[in-house]
Amino acid sequence: MLKSSLLRTAALLPLLAAPACAADKDAEIGFIAFGDSGYHYGYMDPKEYKKPLKTLEEFTAAEKADAAEDYLPLESFQMPPAYFHPEIGGYVTASGQDAVARAMTAYCEKALCQFATLAGDNIYPDGATAGADGKDDGKRFEDIFAVPYADFGKDMPDFKIYAALGNHDWDTSREGAMAQVAYLEQSSKFYMDGIFYRVSPPATNGEVEIFVIDTDVMLAGLEVREAMLNPDGSEVKDTPVDQPDEWIKPANDAERNMAKWLEDAMASSTAKWKLVVAHHPLWSSAGGKFEQARVLRRVLLPTLCKYADAYLSGHEHSMEMHETSCAAATGNPDAQPLPEILSGAAAKQRPLNPNFMAYQEKTYPEYKPYYRRGMVWGFAHVSLKGDEAKVTVLTTPNDESGTPVEDFSWSFSNRP
Template sequence: MSKRFLYWPSVALVVLAGCSSPPPAQQAKTASTGPITLLAFGDTGYHYDYLEKEDYETVVTEEQFLAKEKQDWIDDKRPIEELAYPPMYKLPVNGSIVAASGQEPVAKAMKDYCAQHGCDFGTLLGDNIYPDGATAGADGIDDQKRFKDLFTIPYAALGGGSKDFRIYTVLGNHDWHTSREGAMAQVHFMETTPPFYMNGLFYRVVPPAGRGEVEIFAIDTEVMLAGTTVYEAVLADDASEAPSTELEELEPWAVPQNDAERNMAAWLESSLANSKARWKVVIAHHPLWSSSGSKFEQAKALRRIILPALCRHADIYLAGHEHTLEVHTDDCSTASVGEVKPLPQIVSGSAAKMRPINSAFIRNQLKANPQLKTLYSRGLAWGFSHLTFDGDKVTVRMVETPQTGSGAAGVTFEQTFTRRSGGR
């Protein structure tokens, strides 16, 4: 059997409750004053040569694959009438059926979209290597080959040869799975291999291509969460949040190891507060809000740690982790920071994997959290985000590529936000 692709256009939720903003007025564009463009993509590391061991050892038929997907849908409390399946791929090595990877088509779509619309720099939002991050040789695979296959080949040409193009990177939970040594091996690669960029697990940087207008603040939310209490997410039968007493097991080597890691939230607050940039962009792996119904306890814990700093100082928050495309705002009323503009959050975690949203969970989450507005939520789709900063406005575009694997790019949602921070 060859690749089989199924396209299900009914798995998007758009909620526009009086929150839309008109597009910014057209302005004269010059090399020094024109818009600044940012490419945001995450959860890229799903590659057929680097799957779970069981995927190569156990042959799964198409019928078995679909049956498991249906059972997972039911177990996750998603409305059964919305049942939809991801595209499938037949492994040449054993004929087993696995979920198709969107890495190649999304990489093509990003390259083509950037060539047409511009991408001054990019952000890579974690879970860069599935299933277990860099291993420092523990699985018998050379990490340098892994880095070439997962980073250099698909993404090194994204900047079109621009000397200033960089892909500012954070780690995700999968990048921490094997060891701290493995996680830091990936950090070292990113630190030393343009166009990728890291400067430790967390850092701040003014991208040269941003002409001083944009500053990026990168944090490692896996380390943050490993240093606090996180409960397992449990849903009631109606897909509302249920009480949980079971703690989530996080990798012990991700627990903060020094004062700098333990004080990352304080570093973020002070760094944002003293930034002189017009736009303060925070990038991380874990979202503050999302729509699948399986990550909300992590999000609660993360909001406790960083939402006040974000609400006081940041302009926008970019995350992955959920294999979806989402746009939310939080009005910051629970952050005890006074009256401020709502904080936009973009989830762009479907650059190789995809996950369904849970419409019942979304309705319950919105009802229980009046501070939240979900402007867009799209599941079972591959794609990325593109941001255009123009003066005091940023236009966010969510871009999909079809499940056929063609690599075509199409904008499915667009929203303009006004800068929140004082700045210049």
């Protein structure tokens, strides 16, 4: 299944020194892709922990019960790292935010990292709340954005983290979501320009353009069914239609026409590399996101298959690399497929469902997975040079050491 250009390693590989940034069009461009990073112990939802899991045995039993409820085969079960939360008085799943932030910083000491992309769910569990949870959003932004990433990219001129919003960022209210956007818009480290925007990172000299869209708002304006699995991992058909909160639904013509904006913006771009960043993936492997993905493929693939060189997503707390056939979307059986970099493990871990994975591969011939790994913390590094992209998947151990470990690499060409 793997092309000859794909390599799988099990240990940390020697890292090559990054070449100096140059202005010629064949100079290397490098960046980090991460997502779902905002899990912080200071902002837990107390409603979820009314009965604290006071022992590791209780924590383990609860995790196994959740896995059984999701029809995960017992033989594939893995325990997540645990943390005893003193305020809750029990064990919770450990956060990898600080460890991943340190691992990204360490990796970028040797690899070229001129910018980063953040694929949403930047604040768990309910985004900024405008005080609804009794917490100050200013302090929340400092704890979740400023402190963990203070050293990340600090030695690279014009370094920015280009962010999208995810579903958790919208959980409380539109006011809360817009408060986060306002903070990131004025941040010296992060970048947003509304909930959808286009931007060319300065260090890329116009060779890269990023198109950020808000797939939570987009999906809220469309009919999306709830994702449910049968015990054998197959999809339950004709499930109820999901009912999004009113404040997430498109609020104006610009939001309602976001897909058309993306098409027009990408058509007008002169960049060599056109990258789309969004929260929701087109494919994933845990079994809980496939209905959203189905709708997004229908809406976005005609544009993505015509213009995009890669689609970067999160939402699933895993590390995955996929390709989607563009034959149906373009009417051309020889159309170049669309690569997807799913990097959603920057703070949380999620198990994959092998039965669902097998069902998905069998049912959807247009789908081609290259790499899928759950129950890890991780991120991706992307190197662009000439017409080739190389994606390196990195994990970091559960011991919270922040050591970057190269796990997989994948290469593809840009769209002609």
